[in-house]
Amino acid sequence: KDISYFYPGMNASLLLHKLIPGIGDNSVWNYAKLRGAISKTGNVTTAPYQNEIGFSVATFFPYGSVLGYNQNLSGYPRQLNPEFVLTKEVGVELGFLKNRINFEATYYHQDNTDQILNVALSNTTGLTSTLLNAAEFTNKGVELDLKLTPLVKLGNLEVDFKVNYSHMKNEVTKVLDDVDELGIGNYLYVIKGQSAFTFKVPDYVRDSATGKVIVDRVSGMPKLDPNTRRFGQNTPTDILGLNLNVNWKGFTFGATAEYRTGNMILFDQVGQFLDDNGISSYTAANGRRAFLFPNSVVDDGSGKLIDNTNTYTSNFGRLYWNTSINGDVISNYLASGAFWKLREVSITYAMPSRLFKGNTLKGVTFGITGRNLATWRPKSNPWTDPEFSGQISAATSTQGSAYTGNAQGRSTGYNLPPTRLYGANVIFTF
Template identity: 25%
Template sequence: MFGQNQSKGYSLNTDLLFNYEKKKVLGDLDIDLTAGASMYKWEDQFLSASTRNGIIIPGIYSLNNSAERPNVSSSRFRKQVNSLFGLASLSWDGAVFLDVTGRNDWSSSLPSSTRSFFYPSVAGSVLINELASMPQWMDLWKVRGSWTLSKQDLGVYATNVNYNLGVGAWGDYNTANYTRNIRRDEDVSPQVSRTWEIGTAAFLLKNRLNVDVAYYNIYTYDRQISAAIPASSGFTSILVNTEETRVQRGVEITLNAGIIKKENFSWDVALNWAKTHQYYKDLDPVYSPDNLWTKEGGRVDNYTGTAWLRDPQGNLINTDGGLPIRSDYTTLFGHSDPDFIWGFTNAITWKDFDFHLSFDGRVGGLLNNYSSYKMWDTGAHPDSDNEWRYDEVVNGNTSYVGEGVQVASGSVTYDQYGQIVEDTRTYKPNETPTSYETYARRYGDGTLGATDPTFIKLREIAIGYTLPKSVSERWGMSRARVSLTAQNVFLWAKDFKFADPDFNTDTELTSPSQRFVGLNINLHIAHPDNSKKR
């Protein structure tokens, strides 16, 4: 086999800017105006060719030596965005600040009817301490707020219905098929996010304490989705702007404090805490999911799956063969976003030594622990090494009896959402022995991978030493410092085992997190001052 691949491309950014600045206009007002235009353009090309069914003459590697007509494929992607924009920055008396922006883009990846779109923003802040008398312990107090629109166009050729050509697919016949099974039925508009934020920051006690609090609200509408349509149309989905809207709300708090400030010793700490969730604001009567948890005011980060069937007392229901039964309906397990995330950093200096220690983590939410699930599936999980497995492997006995009950009589009827409409079942204890291997691969630990990823991580430890100036200068250096750093030093996880929940994903087999240890040596060579020659 012989093949050749070639890929090439370029990107081009061109900007034209005009600026006007004027101080002390109408008293204490300063004005800074900027206007401009830009063009962003890129292109990627790919060409691939390979022999088919081997080569004719051994040792001659050429496409012309292909036993049959060579396989050839090529692609080309291009996009261009032209823009006009402006910025007005106003400040009054060093206390009140206002920025207003406006931008209009023309994107080649959108239909001609929606190609042009405008988005503005406004941001302002006020230094309260410059306008009013503050207590002696208040050094600075700032209040800020912003409002902005941002718009997102589409990927290259997302709105085009074009063909992918195949060469010699059947004898000498070529083929042409749609490159994607998406149909554009109407003019698709950019997706829009409206964001507003308010916050305040205060510096206290001669800047020994700094507190920053922010609240933000992101409202998303005209969302672009690929909605499923009947395959009889020749396509499987259609690209539309859905009427479904979403809102994300979040709070962030940061605290910086100088605990100790002395001549030869200091200790500074930083704390941060953040929480954010996204909610459905409006639903689309056609395209929004029809289930029990997708509702106005409900959260978007729903963690769902098919749960194990249980009786009214919560006991696991098993088959006549002694194996647990999963529901045919999807249910809500919980939510994937954390309840909150946090961080804690310490910085200590003593004479010429400095020490850095930082922790962080997350609390709550659910994450798919796929590594644990596959360990049960393959028999590698430590908890699967027990007497029932030994009895089955060594003695050939299927002696494991699972927990829960079996249905003795009766039946159950569900509605379209999996809710019980009528239930006449009676139960008896499960006493049927079964293969432990089969049971463990089916049930595992019973969580179906839905695991609380709460964790605490010692993110970094670092210790450094800076040589006294008299010593470093003696060696011809203006400064010399050595430090030892360790990262990912320690991890405690509540339930999430065999993988690092810090990755926020375990959909595939995830490698464990790596611990890093490093030595840093910084040397600054001193330059002689020739002006001091005697």
């Protein structure tokens, strides 16, 4: 019934270099600023009519070319509250050497309430998912920014360098009344006291002391743990950005790179496709013959677990890689989401302005650009770019594997792979 909501904001700053003698009137430390802000923002992520259960034209239902209608498998409550984010932040800005060196630091704290999430349901309800105000969590972190402009200035050569870093930690403070854990699809869960959002996936039975997989002392085969195991979060905690710009006699070279870490990503679709068809490097273990399960332990007969050095798997080839003992163990396809990425490199040349004196044409600039040029991944990720994620309808599958709109952190096998982009341009200035 409430179709409007109020979200205010306020910020203030203090210019210290104008208040404190000796800061603004010297060539070493020339700028200092303190700032603070508080704001409350509201948001509704639903589409028009999304709180109504509708119908769509069916395919081959009820039979042949006689078409009927299917009820949509996503249910939506009539009453949803707007989600709100209360943000508080303080920061400092410093300038040195007549602003050749600029440094900024910010600390922030966010309280997120009534978050609207697409929550997975059991298929026995007749639906696969529903929207709920299903979580409250906090975000807090720091953001640092350093600009060296110029870092180097020698005659016609000028080099600028910028670096930024952010660290964020979040924690779920509430799920639902009397509920501390809720699945939202894609093997992601909202768990009170944990990060938003956390992977929980099927795993092997492991030695609680070492974390190594326990294999059968006769067959050498691992066993599927009946309980899902909690792993890391799907959002990065640390992001580092680097930007380099070099100017010399009309030539400009620019490069941007980025590093992310602290999160995990799931490659179950891509990984299973490769395993099922014997394409992945794992399937070639020991010449595609029986193999020692990596990093495993075995009962020595007395109840003591020792490192497995001679009990090979009884199954191999398709009898191993294309079966549930591999494909249903989703932890096999969880990897670090860390990466270094060369996001962009550009080279431009601006023709000297003296060539255009007295002409209508004032300048010509030629440029070439490359984007997404290179990605470096840790060894735990032999599959693809960690930013390569996708989303399909929740109606296509059950809770464990449905894409419910909360697809960040999970790759899909239904998208084209990441691509490098190259471009060229000519700019005319009149």
